[in-house]
Amino acid sequence: xxxxxxxQDNQIDDHPEIAAALEQKLKAKADTWATPxxxxxxxxxxxxxFDMHVDSRLPPPPMEDGKTCAFIGWDxxxxxxxxxxxxxxxxxxxxxxxxxxxxxxxxxxxxQGRAEPTTDGIRVVxxxxxxxTFFGRAFAQRLAxxxxxxxxxxxxxxxxxxxxxLGASGRQESDFAIEPKAELRLAGEMNWTTVRAxxxxxxxxAILRVLLEGHGEVPVELRRIRLIKPDGSAHEYxxxx
Numbered sequence: 001x002x003x004x005x006x007x008q009d010n011q012i013d014d015h016p017e018i019a020a021a022l023e024q025k026l027k028a029k030a031d032t033w034a035t036p037x038x039x040x041x042x043x044x045x046x047x048x049x050f051d052m053h054v055d056s057r058l059p060p061p062p063m064e065d066g067k068t069c070a071f072i073g074w075d076x077x078x079x080x081x082x083x084x085x086x087x088x089x090x091x092x093x094x095x096x097x098x099x100x101x102x103x104x105x106x107x108x109x110x111x112q113g114r115a116e117p118t119t120d121g122i123r124v125v126x127x128x129x130x131x132x133t134f135f136g137r138a139f140a141q142r143l144a145x146x147x148x149x150x151x152x153x154x155x156x157x158x159x160x161x162x163x164x165x166l167g168a169s170g171r172q173e174s175d176f177a178i179e180p181k182a183e184l185r186l187a188g189e190m191n192w193t194t195v196r197a198x199x200x201x202x203x204x205x206a207i208l209r210v211l212l213e214g215h216g217e218v219p220v221e222l223r224r225i226r227l228i229k230p231d232g233s234a235h236e237y238x239x240x241x
Contacts, residue, residue, distance in 0.1 A: 013111050013128075017166060017173055020138035020207055027140065106237045108225070110135045113216055121152075121223035122239045126216025133216030134164070134209045142168045142204035143235075148228040149208070150196040151184055158188040159218040163199055166207040176209070177201065184210070192223055 113133035126133040163182040182197040
């Protein structure tokens with residue numbers, strides 16, 4: 001919507017299934033390009049655009065005589081307008097929340113919370129009270145069920161993680177399932193523990209979510225996730241960097 005491009009207007013956290021579906025469409029389109037696949041990193045010009053126009057974390061660039069900033073190219077190496085104008089050389093603002101890069105996340109995302117890097121994994125922390133914090137992933141190649149979900153995880157206090165999933169025919173939030181119940185229980189200790197549960201889905205799985213207990217009062221650390229299909233093959237995601 002014109003005029004509603006600011007970060008505070010972003011509703012992606014409220015509609016993760018739409019975001020995941022759009023992401024998969026974009027990836028499918030990218031695979032048809034002459035150089036297939038999406039870029040592995042955001043170019044500087046795009047980072048600066050969002051920092052200034054969307055997130056308002058940077059001031060506008062310096063203006064040259066007779067020109068507005070819209071006519072100044074996004075170039076880190078362009079000459080400074082004045083010899084002592086420090087704002088003429090741009091640097092991307094520090095990203096808020098998660099300090100875990102996309103490559104390390106391997107397609108996994110956190111909603112109603114954030115991911116923080118640790119020395120040997122990631123920590124999922126709630127940052128929005130009164131809502132469910134979860135981490136999840138969408139799968140362009142649907143996962144056959146029953147699917148065994150195995151985590152190497154730990155938490156400072158005992159807590160229970162719940163699994164939620166969207167079947168291949170699902171199209172909206174109300175299509176997510178939590179039955180038959182599948183839970184992963186962590187004892188309150190800081191030793192790594194391997195826990196597993198089986199998702200008895202009625203159809204192949206398009207999106208998998210792992211929900212923190214309550215409103216995410218107990219942060220959870222992850223070192224590895226394995227998704228084991230009925231034929232014994234597995235998708236493995238290691239977060240130890």
